Amino acid sequence: MSLLVVGSVAFDAVETPFGKCDKMLGGSASHFSISASFFCPVSIVGVVGGDFSDAEQCVFDEHGIGTSDLEKIPDGKTFRWQGRYDYDLNVAHTLDTQLNVFADFKPKLSEASKKSRLLFLGNIQPDLQREVREQMPDAELVALDTMNLWIEHTRDSLLRTIRGVDVVIINDAEARQLTGIPNLIKAAHEILSWGPRALIVKRGEYGAALFTPENYFAIPAYPLESVFDPTGAGDTFAGGFMGYLSSQQTIDEAAMRRAMIFGSVMASFNVEEFGTNRVRRLTHDEINDRFRAFKRMTYFEEIPFERAVQASK
Amino acid sequence: MSLLVVGSVAFDAVETPFGKCDKMLGGSASHFSISASFFCPVSIVGVVGGDFSDAEQCVFDEHGIGTSDLEKIPDGKTFRWQGRYDYDLNVAHTLDTQLNVFADFKPKLSEASKKSRLLFLGNIQPDLQREVREQMPDAELVALDTMNLWIEHTRDSLLRTIRGVDVVIINDAEARQLTGIPNLIKAAHEILSWGPRALIVKRGEYGAALFTPENYFAIPAYPLESVFDPTGAGDTFAGGFMGYLSSQQTIDEAAMRRAMIFGSVMASFNVEEFGTNRVRRLTHDEINDRFRAFKRMTYFEEIPFERAVQASK
Numbered sequence: 001m002s003l004l005v006v007g008s009v010a011f012d013a014v015e016t017p018f019g020k021c022d023k024m025l026g027g028s029a030s031h032f033s034i035s036a037s038f039f040c041p042v043s044i045v046g047v048v049g050g051d052f053s054d055a056e057q058c059v060f061d062e063h064g065i066g067t068s069d070l071e072k073i074p075d076g077k078t079f080r081w082q083g084r085y086d087y088d089l090n091v092a093h094t095l096d097t098q099l100n101v102f103a104d105f106k107p108k109l110s111e112a113s114k115k116s117r118l119l120f121l122g123n124i125q126p127d128l129q130r131e132v133r134e135q136m137p138d139a140e141l142v143a144l145d146t147m148n149l150w151i152e153h154t155r156d157s158l159l160r161t162i163r164g165v166d167v168v169i170i171n172d173a174e175a176r177q178l179t180g181i182p183n184l185i186k187a188a189h190e191i192l193s194w195g196p197r198a199l200i201v202k203r204g205e206y207g208a209a210l211f212t213p214e215n216y217f218a219i220p221a222y223p224l225e226s227v228f229d230p231t232g233a234g235d236t237f238a239g240g241f242m243g244y245l246s247s248q249q250t251i252d253e254a255a256m257r258r259a260m261i262f263g264s265v266m267a268s269f270n271v272e273e274f275g276t277n278r279v280r281r282l283t284h285d286e287i288n289d290r291f292r293a294f295k296r297m298t299y300f301e302e303i304p305f306e307r308a309v310q311a312s313k
Numbered sequence: 314m315s316l317l318v319v320g321s322v323a324f325d326a327v328e329t330p331f332g333k334c335d336k337m338l339g340g341s342a343s344h345f346s347i348s349a350s351f352f353c354p355v356s357i358v359g360v361v362g363g364d365f366s367d368a369e370q371c372v373f374d375e376h377g378i379g380t381s382d383l384e385k386i387p388d389g390k391t392f393r394w395q396g397r398y399d400y401d402l403n404v405a406h407t408l409d410t411q412l413n414v415f416a417d418f419k420p421k422l423s424e425a426s427k428k429s430r431l432l433f434l435g436n437i438q439p440d441l442q443r444e445v446r447e448q449m450p451d452a453e454l455v456a457l458d459t460m461n462l463w464i465e466h467t468r469d470s471l472l473r474t475i476r477g478v479d480v481v482i483i484n485d486a487e488a489r490q491l492t493g494i495p496n497l498i499k500a501a502h503e504i505l506s507w508g509p510r511a512l513i514v515k516r517g518e519y520g521a522a523l524f525t526p527e528n529y530f531a532i533p534a535y536p537l538e539s540v541f542d543p544t545g546a547g548d549t550f551a552g553g554f555m556g557y558l559s560s561q562q563t564i565d566e567a568a569m570r571r572a573m574i575f576g577s578v579m580a581s582f583n584v585e586e587f588g589t590n591r592v593r594r595l596t597h598d599e600i601n602d603r604f605r606a607f608k609r610m611t612y613f614e615e616i617p618f619e620r621a622v623q624a625s626k
Contacts (some may be wrong), residue, residue, distance in 0.1 A: 020596075038618075039618060087495055088495075132424070170613070182400055182401075183535045183538060183539060183540075184539075184540050185537060186539075187537050189538075203519065205497070206516065206519040207519075207531070207533070209533065215609070215610070216536050217609045217610055217611070217612075217613070218519070218520070218533030218536075218610055218611065219533075219611070220522065220531030220532075220533070220611075223498045223529050223531075224496075224498060225496060225498050225502075226496060226499075229494075237398075244618065247618070252614070253613060257612075257613040258613050258614060258616060260613075261613055262618065284618065284620055286620060288617035288618060290619070291617055292615065292617065293613075295613075295615045295626050296528070297528070297529045297530055297531055298531065298532070298607075298613075299530075299570075300530070300532075300567070300570040300571050300573075300607045300611075300612050301567060301570075301571060302573055302604075302605065303571060304601035304604055304605065305351075305352060305557065305560065305575065305597065305600060305601060305604070307597050
């Protein structure tokens with residue numbers, strides 16, 4: 001019942017209208033694994049430099065996150081990202097990116113990791129994603145995230161990678177860019193026609209949608225009066241989604257729907273504080289309370305309209 | 314169990330990337346009443362000119378829509394609106410507006426109309442909306458629509474009108490503009506603090522949300538592979554919402570939630586063809602089928618995460 005993630009482990013510097021943090025643990029694999037750790041055993045494939053200290057390692061250890069495939073290059077520096085958000089918190093302005101040890105990242109999977117039941121390919125170069133995926137032919141479910149950079153510059157490789165995964169998790173702009181189709185519903189069916197059995201479209205404050213060849217499932221976002229720092233929300237969603245699926249014996253559409261809710265719950269906590277701060281100290285009761293809130297805010301009675309009843313009143 | 318709407322009856326000329334129509338029945342009261350007529354008896358308060366012919370009257374008659382308060386000015390011309398949509402069908406470009414008889418519109422309510430159980434104040438000048446509302450002190454539920462024009466130029470009057478209604482139905486940009494608050498959840502609570510017991514925020518392709526002082530309810534839009542003409546979608550939503558409520562003996566939050574679905578169902582049909590063409594020939598089976606589709610596309614099992622169960626596997 002184990003889950004593997006390949007992606008970045010980084011130091012983020014983030015400035016928002018509400019505060020500033022010069023250095024905190026970030027990166028797709030960090031956000032993903034901390035979120036997933038509330039649901040299942042999870043391990044990271046990634047790379048860090050000599051500046052990755054005991055304090056950061058401790059965060060992973062406290063959550064039981066496996067780091068035996070997190071390569072350490074003592075004379076290198078960890079990936080750094082610096083960004084700023086204005087009042088429109090949907091848009092991240094990148095101020096600086098230093099790939100450092102991540103520039104030459106070659107994912108190395110131990111034999112134990114290769115036996116993981118589920119795999120999440122975080123947002124890295126699609127050739128690398130495919131290499132990892134091909135080392136795990138027996139994985140029960142493989143999901144992938146990507147971004148505009150790879151859609152623009154390595155489209156052919158990305159399409160090959162997408163053909164080999166089960167679930168694609170992207171935002172609506174990426175779905176349109178990837179297919180060149182403005183209508184999201186048509187774009188979604190185009191992506192599913194390439195092979196994946198499910199597509200998840202993240203819509204930020206508008207929630208998320210799950211497309212399968214037969215069905216459509218859509219949920220709102222948890223209503224937040226203030227968003228403090230949206231960095232990592234997408235990976236935290238993916239961590240909740242994949243972590244929950246990993247905890248389930250049967251991975252069918254019903255499980256995926258519940259996983260969408262758990263993913264949204266985790267993302268809603270993530271944006272309440274800087275970096276991974278809020279998610280790190282979550283309890284299962286807090287997670288389940290917000291899961292139940294999703295039921296309350298989407299529930300309606302299924303009573304079709306009866307003209308006869310109405311007319312007789 | 315009757316419903317009254319005050320609003321515009323117009324001739325629309327619409328151009329979209331998919332076609333063109335030089336003259337068709339439009340206006341808020343037309344879209345609203347045709348939609349509502351599938352659920353309850355509905356009457357219009359409005360004004361038309363001598364160019365309003367039997368063909369248009371026939372549409373109202375066929376749907377049993379009361380037009381005794383639809384004033385006819387034989388030597389005047391009916392309100393005309395001409396608009397264009399590009400591929401971004403969310404944005405209407407107004408090419409021409411001729412208010413004609415609508416410029417001097419003074420709503421006149423018969424004694425019978427004043428006894429209507431529910432009232433919808435379509436998007437007209439807020440002083441007029443308030444005059445109508447004050448003539449119906451015993452209405453069980455009064456809802457209001459408005460637009461950026463009135464928020465900008467007659468804000469004080471609009472606020473006075475909002476204080477006297479039960480439900481405000483606007484889009485998210487209008488909610489932000491009305492309150493000056495960028496966060497939608499905060500903006501919604503601000504509007505509710507003025508008096509209404511419910512706020513509905515329309516989000517176009519992202520669905521709609523219902524805010525009450527205690528609760529939050531949000532639904533996605535029906536997934537459409539193509540939108541042909543979005544004109545009147547908001548009024549068609551309001552017609553389905555108010556029409557359904559009008560058919561119900563008890564108007565509580567549970568009824569409002571179902572009414573949100575019926576409103577969304579009606580709006581989803583409206584955009585499939587020009588003007589009122591698609592809605593006019595709807596059947597109750599088609600409406601109920603799409604209502605049930607909403608249940609399917611929002612349903613998930615409420616099974617909180619059980620750490621113990623997971624760990625024991």
